[in-house]
Amino acid sequence: MADFDVDLFVIGAGSGGVRAARIAAGYGAKAVVAEEFRVGGTCVIRGCVPKKLMVYASRFADDFADAAGFGWIVAKPSFDWSKLVAAKEQEISRLSAIYRANLSKAGVTILDSRAEVLDPHTVRIVADGRTMRARFILVATGGAPVLEPDVPGREHAITSNEVFDLAELPERMVIVGGGYIAVEFASIFARLGTHVTLAVRSDNVLRGFDEDMRVGVRDALRHAGVDFKFGMLPIRIEKKAKGFDVCLTKGELIDADQVMIATGRRPHTFGLGLEKAGVALDRVGAVKVDEFSKTNVNSIYAVGDVTNRVALTPVAIREGHAFADTVFGGKPTAVSHANIPTAVFTTPELGTVGLTEAEARESYDCVDIYEACFRPLKATLSGRQDKTMMKIVVDGLTDRVLGVHVLGDDAGEMAQLLGIAVNLGAKKADFDATMAVHPTSAEELVTMRTRTARHLRETIGEEGPGAAVGDS
Template identity: 60%
Template sequence: MTFDVDLFVIGGGSGGVRAARIAATHGAKVMLAEEYRMGGTCVIRGCVPKKLMVYASQYHEHFEDAAGFGWTVGPATFDWPTFLAAKDKEIGRLEGIYGANLVKAGVEIVAQRATVAGHNAVRLADGRTVNARTILIATGGRPSTDETLPGRELAISSNEVFHLPEQPKRIVIAGGGYIAVEFAGVFAGLGSEVTLVYRGSKILRGFDEDVRDHLTAEYQKKGIRLVMGEVFTGLKRTAGGIEVAFKNGHPPIEADQVLMAIGRKPNTAGLGLAEAGVTLGADGEVIVDEESRTSVPSIYAVGDVTDQVNLTPVAIREGHAFADTVFGGKRWTADHAIIPTAVFSEPEIGTVGLSEEQARLSGCALDIYKATFRPMKHTLSGRDTRMLMKLVVDGETDKVLGVHICGPDAGEMIQLAGIAVKMGATKADFDSTMAVHPTAAEELVTMRTPSARYPKGAAAA
């Protein structure tokens, strides 16, 4: 068969763009199709605009805190349209950079939908068929929706939340994961009345229990109403907004907007993957091996579409590894073990490695080090907030198994702590590192007395 290109990438998000660019630098002839906007979820309607919203939401407290340091700040107001315009301008700039870098590398960009038409064929929306030696699926994910919920059309998802014409005075958010928790903090910081509804007993399932409890307490201090153990039974339009009804007895709540942030699903619908023989999982995820290869040898997949570790840096690493391995003669794979991550709540969460609960399941001896304290800034601001630092340590080997931080700049700190944990640092290594004073991060190297100790075998109890 004669091939039009060496690689055809479907999806212009972080993983697809990295794979296309690196493959092109290795000399491959590459074509990439993106039906929406270059940059994918992270750049266009995910990590980047969300972080800009987080920054915007923090100024409310900054203005209040300034008084404790002798500053007099006049009446402060927030203008939603001004912020949206600035945010959209920055997203447009980043989108342009993504496209320019691909073109510079020699990648041909096709601004339309593409589907798989065979083991080595891709069909474009304009009817053309492109024969490719290798196909990479990098279409990411999409917000999950409850199709059975009456009135679901009245709710928005994390796609639409970035483009609301006006800031909601009252918002109800369904979900307890990254997206729901982050937007709860954002809208509360911007002055909206926020209710967070989650079916579980605590937000942030899978995180360390102390972290979950700490953020819950901090959110309650901020006036965020947390409704746990509840789910929606229906939404209906009222004269004053949208009324949310609940299953387990909580009184109805009226809001201006309802955000459904109940998870994401792999974006594989209508791509022709199953018809081409690609094995999919129960939620439509593309099943791949450690080298990102699907059940069809010429078709690969990276990023959220595989539903392995749904984080932008993971998609980028997988895309790079794929391109180096297939086109660069340099075989390597993305390591999914010990991945640092952050939740841009307010306060932030940074975590890497095992939670205390995960470590206890192993049955090994454990030493737990934990400290909570008021950040130095707030000794003068007077704000009622606390910071949490926690280390999970193997009691026999002294190896640091997990680091968990909740407080200002936790994301920045956990990136650096992640290097130490990835290298296998011990508690003695932390202890022997000179503290940087005065900082919050110095607590990581000054905690000396365990707050809890579990002998071998007892930890799993």
């Protein structure tokens, strides 16, 4: 290390960067991590974790209402937004401290500063201006919300960064976007009592997900009170004495206390100095990497959302670990981005793994579809009209399961386990040969026997789980 101060300099202490630094240190590398905000990254500080806590909070409204059907007499509940925000902050601070402690235990040095790349081996720590020479540099700076469309008054809007710390719960809120962040927050705020208007450029939400699931999420949000404005975007946001006027493309004027723009995220590479080091970026600013997360500069690697491959926390963690194994562990490891299970935490939530029906039909000559749509057991006494939807996409020639999609309670939990089966190349016959757990919603996944005729979709499984086990 005569010419280097450290073996590894990581820019960004999010999930991917932290994992990479810890594993590299475990291999004996001298590692440093620089973070300009808070250790833990988007997921822990202003992403997955606080969002899921708010999802839980929003679902209590339904739980209180449902309790009466099960014999409980519950006084009219009230909700205190400030208590939720304070509790959320306490939890993410605890998690951030754990991340810091784990880095320290691993022998990783933490620098609370922004860092910039000067050349293939040199990094400048902005807080004090000093430079460090590193054998390898890892860029793990994640992504940042995009404030689009660029319209007059855009500066008055908030993003998913600010939404967790609002001073008070808005009575009326306009959310712009149709992706998973937009629909999740629409679901959260609608259930907390906010009147939510969702402005979506296209004619449906969740582009890229299975079409039937998209329709199911849209209908569930509408049932929760979300007011959709499809084919519309803001053209002007005007600040008033109290709140805002949001003018949409078709001339409609919406009165709102808050306007949230959730139209996407971009890799956070601006101002990092990567171009000075010769690192290639794509048209949206993502760092271009190979299957081992190496850039076109041999000493510089990148993992996580900053590469714009698959913007999910577990993917960043896996990529960070694989990087350390490859560079410091002598075990070249490429991460597969196929069949990644994921969830959209609306209520009900969407869990999915593998190909959608449309994707399968584009790539396979024969595709079989198995579907179920039923009222879950809990809803029979609560009186709730929610439905659970399930779809299994199968290669009709080999019987291999190509994708599974679930919309309903605990769908995210199901998707994690379904991901194992799909990754192992399970066949529909393997699902059929698995004994059902009764009574559960998940049992429908192993009791669907009849290929779906498209015109019968609405009636399949209508009687619910266990009604006709083995015959559905």
